[in-house]
Amino acid sequence: MSNTNSKPGLILFGIDGATFDVIKPAVAAGHLPTVGRLLKEGAHGILKSIIPPVTSPAWTSIMTGVNPGKHGIFEFYTLKEDSYNTRLVSSIDRQTPALWNLLNQYGLRVGVLNVPTTYPPDPIDGWMISGMMGAPTFGKAACFPPELANEIDELGIPYPMERRVRKSARGHYDFAALQRQIDSRSAATLHLLKQRPVDVLIIVCNYTDHVQHNFWHDRSLVTSPGQTIEDMILYAYQQADHFLGQLLNLCGSQTTILVVSDHGAGPLEEHLNLERLLREAGLVVLKSGQRHLSTPGLCLLERIKHTAPQWLRKLAPILWYRKTKTFLEEQKLARIDWQRTRAFNIGTYLGLRLNVVGREPQGCIAPQDYEDQRQQIRSLLEEYRHPDTGAPIFEVYNREELYHGPYVSNAPDLLGIIGEDRVHLVDLLNPHNAPLFTDWQKMKKIAPYRQAGAHRPEGVLIAAGPHVFAHCLATEAQLVDIVPTVLYALGLPIPSYCDGRVLTEVFADDFVDSHPPRYADIAMQRQAEGIEASVYSEQESEQIRQRLRDLGYLD
Numbered sequence: 351m352s353n354t355n356s357k358p359g360l361i362l363f364g365i366d367g368a369t370f371d372v373i374k375p376a377v378a379a380g381h382l383p384t385v386g387r388l389l390k391e392g393a394h395g396i397l398k399s400i401i402p403p404v405t406s407p408a409w410t411s412i413m414t415g416v417n418p419g420k421h422g423i424f425e426f427y428t429l430k431e432d433s434y435n436t437r438l439v440s441s442i443d444r445q446t447p448a449l450w451n452l453l454n455q456y457g458l459r460v461g462v463l464n465v466p467t468t469y470p471p472d473p474i475d476g477w478m479i480s481g482m483m484g485a486p487t488f489g490k491a492a493c494f495p496p497e498l499a500n501e502i503d504e505l506g507i508p509y510p511m512e513r514r515v516r517k518s519a520r521g522h523y524d525f526a527a528l529q530r531q532i533d534s535r536s537a538a539t540l541h542l543l544k545q546r547p548v549d550v551l552i553i554v555c556n557y558t559d560h561v562q563h564n565f566w567h568d569r570s571l572v573t574s575p576g577q578t579i580e581d582m583i584l585y586a587y588q589q590a591d592h593f594l595g596q597l598l599n600l601c602g603s604q605t606t607i608l609v610v611s612d613h614g615a616g617p618l619e620e621h622l623n624l625e626r627l628l629r630e631a632g633l634v635v636l637k638s639g640q641r642h643l644s645t646p647g648l649c650l651l652e653r654i655k656h657t658a659p660q661w662l663r664k665l666a667p668i669l670w671y672r673k674t675k676t677f678l679e680e681q682k683l684a685r686i687d688w689q690r691t692r693a694f695n696i697g698t699y700l701g702l703r704l705n706v707v708g709r710e711p712q713g714c715i716a717p718q719d720y721e722d723q724r725q726q727i728r729s730l731l732e733e734y735r736h737p738d739t740g741a742p743i744f745e746v747y748n749r750e751e752l753y754h755g756p757y758v759s760n761a762p763d764l765l766g767i768i769g770e771d772r773v774h775l776v777d778l779l780n781p782h783n784a785p786l787f788t789d790w791q792k793m794k795k796i797a798p799y800r801q802a803g804a805h806r807p808e809g810v811l812i813a814a815g816p817h818v819f820a821h822c823l824a825t826e827a828q829l830v831d832i833v834p835t836v837l838y839a840l841g842l843p844i845p846s847y848c849d850g851r852v853l854t855e856v857f858a859d860d861f862v863d864s865h866p867p868r869y870a871d872i873a874m875q876r877q878a879e880g881i882e883a884s885v886y887s888e889q890e891s892e893q894i895r896q897r898l899r900d901l902g903y904l905d
């Protein structure tokens with residue numbers, strides 16, 4: 351069944367954080383010729399993200415066709431076993447087959463590049479280079495087959511896993527590093543497509559999201575003396591558009607193209623010190639008589655962390671950064687009185703885990719009181735009002751309202767959206783008595799390296815190809831619809847465990863009439879043989895956490 355003419359039959363092209371709020375005006379001004387052409391020739395509409403719209407679980411839902419309760423990834427972080435400490439999730443946490451596994455089962459060869467949470471890479475028929483949260487450095491461990499690493503190195507374009515792209519306090523910005531990230535992705539893809547043809551190509555550009563997180567409010571950047579890019583966000587989209595154009599040049603008229611994003615984007619308005627809010631609400635209780643690091647002390651440490659010159663970071667990344675960070679995080683956990691703490695937050699969005707006897711290491715809520723306590727905490731958050739505006743802040747859900755499947759019990763007990771996604775949580779390191787809310791302008795004065803953009807639930811879907819009917823889609827598609835739709839476009843049966851549906855409205859009526867969707871009973875549990883059980887060492891884990899902060903995923 352494998353393709354012999356070296357042109358992929360389908361390209362799934364991900365643009366992390368892509369939003370029509372940026373795309374439509376840019377297309378109208380003629381800045382995105384390839385996307386503009388696809389919008390005209392194909393179908394497009396909103397692709398709705400999961401709640402909360404976090405990159406790792408969102409891409410995993412796109413790539414598996416199931417909700418997080420089935421694939422098992424809920425955040426960038428998950429709790430370590432029998433601990434209040436967290437660890438980074440990896441591809442090993444994914445419990446269901448991904449699109450590439452399904453396509454392989456159907457005899458199709460697949461190329462996968464830069465999809466978040468694909469480290470370690472799956473041993474697939476085709477090739478894979480891990481994406482965001484990938485290997486600490488590019489090399490054999492990030493590639494399948496491992497020899498790809500040498501092949502890519504020989505291209506002579508360094509392949510950074512991810513690069514610091516934010517403005518620092520001193521206005522420092524490593525534009526060249528960002529450009530290397532952009533160039534290396536396209537060079538590697540074009541090379542691999544030529545040398546190792548595939549039937550389906552799956553690729554994600556994530557620099558768009560990084561740039562949105564960092565440049566939403568102030569978009570210009572001086573890249574070198576006398577050179578200014580007026581709109582860095584537009585620049586990132588143009589780079590993705592150019593890359594997509596290069597790929598389309600390699601395709602024939604029979605290739606189906608799906609452009610998707612894991613969530614949309616918009617301005618960030620405020621930062622919330624959730625730790626303090628939970629403490630004032632009596633949910634988190636500190637041990638009495640604890641000595642804390644003073645606020646000025648923590649502020650100084652944090653400022654040093656963000657503003658230290660690159661050479662110092664390179665010279666002493668472990669000694670200087672890691673010890674400070676680990677020390678402060680441990681210090682923070684150590685000062686919590688777990689016997690009296692009813693709920694604590696995990697991750698980058700609202701994700702409260704109740705402290706339950708027999709489930710958490712030092713639980714204080716009896717299992718029979720769980721539902722009552724959860725309802726009380728939920729009501730407390732729902733009734734909370736912004737101290738200045740009086741507006742509600744939290745949109746809260748019980749986990750089973752959002753997710754279903756065998757892994758729901760691994761999720762936080764209460765999840766949600768804060769300030770309609772316009773409010774971010776401040777860093778774990780934030781001093782415990784820092785203000786509850788800080789607006790972005792004020793935060794910019796205190797800490798210019800803080801984020802300026804945030805996620806939104808409305809992502810994008812653009813489809814084009816031989817059977818696609820050109821129009822604007824009336825209903826929102828869901829992330830879990832992508833796997834069924836990809837399989838349908840390729841004439842393949844859809845696993846009956848998938849949560850999504852075939853987006854038949856994307857295709858021409860006569861095609862749908864003559865091609866009803868087919869379903870197959872395929873095992874939902876992923877077969878993960880050949881993948882190592884342990885992924886990140888403590889040191890690697892810290893490097894990746896730091897990278898997430900640099901990229902703007904954590905403040």
Ligand SMILES: [Zn+2]
Nearest residue numbers: 366367405612
């Ligand atoms: Zn994302």
